[in-house]
Amino acid sequence: MLNQLVNAVVAAVLLVTALLAALVFNGSVQRLRAVHEMEDQLQVYRLALSAVEHVSAERGPMNAALGRPGQFAPALDAARRKTDVSLEALRRGAAACNSCQLGPYEFAAIESELQQARMQVQNLLTQAVAQRDPTQMSLAIDRMIGVVDLEFRLIDQLGQSLQRLAPEIAAPVNRARLAARLRESAGRLGSKLTVALATRRDLSSAERQAVAELLGRIRQLSELLQTSIPAGQGTGDEARAFGRVADIYFGQGMAYFDATLERMAQQRGPSPAEFADAYVPSLAPMVALRDLETHLAQSRLAALQDRAWWVLTGVLVATLSLATLLAVGVVMLNRRLLSPLLDTVHRLIGLTQEDTTFTPLAPAQRRRGYARELRTIFAALRHLEELLQRSIHVRRERDALIARLHVLAGTDHLTGLPNRRTFEQRLLQAGAESGGQMLALIMFDIDHFKQINDQHGHEVGDQLLRQFADRLRSTLHRPDQTARIGGEEFVVFQAVARPAEAMALAEHLRSALSRPFSIPDHGTMAVTASFGVALTRQNAKLHTHELLRRADQALYRAKRAGRNRCEMADFDVSAYTSRLEGEAARLQ
Structure with a gap:
C-alpha cells in the first residue's frame, strides 16, 4: 500500500x-501575442x-x-x-x-x-x-x-x-x-x-x-x-x-x-x-x-x-528539467523520509493532545494515520481560508466606509454641494495655477432668508436651499467650483480675463437664481440674492481668508445698497494691466 x-x-x-x-507556457505565448498586437x-x-x-x-x-x-x-x-x-x-x-x-x-x-x-x-x-x-x-x-x-x-x-x-x-x-x-x-x-x-x-x-x-x-x-x-x-x-x-x-x-x-x-x-x-x-x-x-x-x-x-524556450527547458528532478526527488523522499515523517506527524499530534507516549506505527496504522493527518491539514486550510475571506470582507467594508466618510467630510449634507473646507482646498489649487488670468470669488446669500424660515418653517427653508443649490449647479459650467459655506451663504470661484467678466458672471447667477422656485405644498416662492465679488491674480500667493473677507465686505455693501444686486471689492488691476501691456509690447 x-x-x-x-x-x-x-x-x-x-x-x-x-x-x-x-500555465507558464500559455503566459509566454500570450506575451508573444501581445507583442504582435502592440506592433500592430x-x-x-x-x-x-x-x-x-x-x-x-x-x-x-x-x-x-x-x-x-x-x-x-x-x-x-x-x-x-x-x-x-x-x-x-x-x-x-x-x-x-x-x-x-x-x-x-x-x-x-x-x-x-x-x-x-x-x-x-x-x-x-x-x-x-x-x-x-x-x-x-x-x-x-x-x-x-x-x-x-x-x-x-x-x-x-x-x-x-x-x-x-x-x-x-x-x-x-x-x-x-x-x-x-x-x-x-x-x-x-x-x-x-x-x-x-x-x-x-x-x-x-x-x-x-x-x-x-x-x-x-x-x-x-x-x-x-x-x-x-x-x-x-x-x-x-x-x-x-x-x-x-x-x-x-x-x-x-x-x-x-x-x-x-x-x-x-x-x-x-x-x-x-x-x-x-x-x-x-x-x-x-x-x-x-x-x-x-x-x-x-x-x-x-x-x-x-x-x-x-528566449523566455518561452527557457520555460520549456526548465519545465522538463524540473519535472525530471521532481520525479527523482519525490521517489527518494518517499523511500527515505516518508515513514519517519509520518511517525513525526503522529508524535506531534500526540503532543498537541497532551499524549507524551509514542509508539511507532505499524504499516496498516501508518496508512490510516496518514489519511487522518491529511484530513486534519485540509480542515485547517479550510478554516484558514474562511478567516482570510472574513478579513478581506472586513477590509473592503472598512475601505468603502473610509471613502464614504471622506466624501461626506467634504460635502454639505443638505445641498450636496462642497463644504467650506473642500472649497478652500480647491480655491488654493486654482490660485496656484499659472493661467495668466485673474481669479474671481463670488459670495452671495439669499435675501431675508430668516423671514422665510420664520414664516414658513425650517422644512420649507431646507427645501428652498436644496432647490437653490440644484439651480446653481445647472447654471454653472463647473459645478465643482461652488460651495455652501453657511446657512444661506454660497460661494463660486472662476478664472476670468478681466473684472467685467466676474461681474457678468455674478449678474448671470443673480438673474438665474431670482426665478421663482416651486415648493411642494407651498406653491411658488420667489427670492432674491445679494452678491459680493472679489478678485486676485492667479499664480500669486493666495490668502483664502483675506479673499473671502473682501468678498464678504462687498456682499454687505450690496445688502446695505438695497439687496438683489452685485458689488465688487476693491482690486488693484494696475499690475495685471501692466503685464498684459508688456506682453503686447514684446510681440510688437
Whole structure:
C-alpha cells in the first residue's frame, strides 16, 4: 500500500508540474501575442502621426493659395492628394488592427470635417483676392485646424493604449506625440498670420493674443521634449535630433517669424506664399525627431519579442528539467523520509493532545494515520481560508466606509454641494495655477432668508436651499467650483480675463437664481440674492481668508445698497494691466 501511495504522490507532483508548466507556457505565448498586437498598434500609431502631418502640411499651400488670385493651386491639389492617401492608409491599418478598437465612425467624422473645410477654402478661391472675406478665411483655417484636433484624439487613444500595454516603449511613444504636437503648434503659429498677410495689414489685438498663446504652447512643448530626453542616456541620436529642432526652427524659423511681424507692423509683410516657402521648411526637423522616436519604439518592441522567445524556450527547458528532478526527488523522499515523517506527524499530534507516549506505527496504522493527518491539514486550510475571506470582507467594508466618510467630510449634507473646507482646498489649487488670468470669488446669500424660515418653517427653508443649490449647479459650467459655506451663504470661484467678466458672471447667477422656485405644498416662492465679488491674480500667493473677507465686505455693501444686486471689492488691476501691456509690447 505504501508503494501505491508513493506512486500516487509522484503522479500528483508530475501532474502539478505539468499544469504549472502549461500555465507558464500559455503566459509566454500570450506575451508573444501581445507583442504582435502592440506592433500592430504602433504601426497604426505611426500612420496616425503621418496623417496628422499631412493634414497640417496641407495648410501651407492652402494659406499660400488664399493670398493669390485664381482658384487653381497645383501645390494645394498635390498636398490634398497626399492627405487623402495618408488617411486611407490609416483607415486600412486601423481596420486590420483588431486590438486598436477604432470604429469607422471616427474616420467618417474626420473625413466629413475635412471635406467641409476644403469646400470653404474652395469657395474663397473662386472669389477675387480683394473680395475674400477675412472672417471666412479665418474660419476656413480654423476648420482645418479642427480636423487635426480630431486626429489627435485617435493619437492620444492609441498612445495611451501602447503605454499601458508596453511601459518599455512609453517614453519614445510619448516623445513622438510631443514632437507631432510641436510641429502642429508651429504650423498653427504660421497660419495665424495668413489672413493679415493676405489682406496686407498688421495683426489685430485678438490675433496677437492668439499668437502669444501659441508661442507659450510651443515653449511648453519644447521644454517637455527636452526634459524627457535623458542626458547621457539613449542612443544620442535623440539629443542631436532635438538640437536640429533648436537650431533650425527656434533659430532660423523663429528669427524669420519675428522679422515677419516687424515687416507687417510696417505694412510691408510678405505674401502668404512667400511666408510659407520660408517658414514651413523649418518644421522638418520636428518630423524627423518624431520618426526617430517611433523607430526607437519599434526597436524596443523587437527586443521585447526576442526576449519573449528566449523566455518561452527557457520555460520549456526548465519545465522538463524540473519535472525530471521532481520525479527523482519525490521517489527518494518517499523511500527515505516518508515513514519517519509520518511517525513525526503522529508524535506531534500526540503532543498537541497532551499524549507524551509514542509508539511507532505499524504499516496498516501508518496508512490510516496518514489519511487522518491529511484530513486534519485540509480542515485547517479550510478554516484558514474562511478567516482570510472574513478579513478581506472586513477590509473592503472598512475601505468603502473610509471613502464614504471622506466624501461626506467634504460635502454639505443638505445641498450636496462642497463644504467650506473642500472649497478652500480647491480655491488654493486654482490660485496656484499659472493661467495668466485673474481669479474671481463670488459670495452671495439669499435675501431675508430668516423671514422665510420664520414664516414658513425650517422644512420649507431646507427645501428652498436644496432647490437653490440644484439651480446653481445647472447654471454653472463647473459645478465643482461652488460651495455652501453657511446657512444661506454660497460661494463660486472662476478664472476670468478681466473684472467685467466676474461681474457678468455674478449678474448671470443673480438673474438665474431670482426665478421663482416651486415648493411642494407651498406653491411658488420667489427670492432674491445679494452678491459680493472679489478678485486676485492667479499664480500669486493666495490668502483664502483675506479673499473671502473682501468678498464678504462687498456682499454687505450690496445688502446695505438695497439687496438683489452685485458689488465688487476693491482690486488693484494696475499690475495685471501692466503685464498684459508688456506682453503686447514684446510681440510688437
